[in-house]
Amino acid sequence: MDENIPERIMQKILIVEDEPDIAELVSFNLQRAGFSTITAHDGIAGLDRAWSEEPDLIILDLMLPGKDGFAVFKELRRDSRTSRTPVIMLTARAQTEDRIKGLEAGADDYLTKPFSPKELLLRTQSVLRRSADTPSPTRYACGKLTFDKNSLKCFLGKERVDLTSIEFKLLLYLAERSGTPQSRGDLLRHVWGYSEDIYSRTLDTHMKRVRKKLGDDAGIVETVRGVGYCLRPPS
Ligand code: CA
Numbered sequence: 001m002d003e004n005i006p007e008r009i010m011q012k013i014l015i016v017e018d019e020p021d022i023a024e025l026v027s028f029n030l031q032r033a034g035f036s037t038i039t040a041h042d043g044i045a046g047l048d049r050a051w052s053e054e055p056d057l058i059i060l061d062l063m064l065p066g067k068d069g070f071a072v073f074k075e076l077r078r079d080s081r082t083s084r085t086p087v088i089m090l091t092a093r094a095q096t097e098d099r100i101k102g103l104e105a106g107a108d109d110y111l112t113k114p115f116s117p118k119e120l121l122l123r124t125q126s127v128l129r130r131s132a133d134t135p136s137p138t139r140y141a142c143g144k145l146t147f148d149k150n151s152l153k154c155f156l157g158k159e160r161v162d163l164t165s166i167e168f169k170l171l172l173y174l175a176e177r178s179g180t181p182q183s184r185g186d187l188l189r190h191v192w193g194y195s196e197d198i199y200s201r202t203l204d205t206h207m208k209r210v211r212k213k214l215g216d217d218a219g220i221v222e223t224v225r226g227v228g229y230c231l232r233p234p235s
Pocket residue numbers: 017018019061062063064
């Protein structure tokens with residue numbers, strides 16, 4: 001680690017790789033180049049670290065025990081915390097089929113093992129540079145609902161919906177997945193970060209408040225019995 005780089009401006013890279021030697025090698029080389037690194041050795045742990053630490057870039061091995069890299073990637077993209085995090089995929093399989101599948105799925109780059117640490121570093125730097133040039137959209141619209149992610153303001157048509165930050169997060173999460181029912185477990189996990197649903201009353205309490213604030217449009221958030229909630233885009 002370069003001691004001249006203060007930790008707060010160091011970019012954080014998550015390495016999801018089940019082979020300890022490779023994880024170690026990648027981590028060592030990135031640290032030496034001034035990055036801070038975190039590692040996870042399977043897909044589930046990788047998702048947990050990605051959502052709790054919100055890294056600047058993820059290096060994702062495709063052949064992982066349990067949940068494979070493609071499945072992990074899909075979940076990363078579906079979650080607002082990681083939907084835009086650049087991902088470099090790693091694989092031992094040299095087939096072009098995997099490469100195409102990876103790039104089509106939206107991976108930012110792809111490396112086939114064995115790769116040189118230098119190549120990995122160059123790719124990492126170039127992907128990070130590219131992503132820094134692309135400003136992330138701060139507004140999200142779903143029917144007449146609009147969200148400003150910077151100011152955490154939500155509007156229904158021209159009317160401001162005065163949401164707390166957690167209510168904003170909850171409604172945005174549902175809006176970004178509108179038309180698809182979201183389970184209570186997913187909502188608790190993604191909005192509050194709970195892995196258990198012992199606090200599931202919290203969800204209902206917040207939803208009640210959100211609906212109240214939506215006034216005449218309260219019905220856009222539907223209760224899906226036995227599942228959770230679903231937002232129908234308000235027209
Ligand atoms: Ca592997």
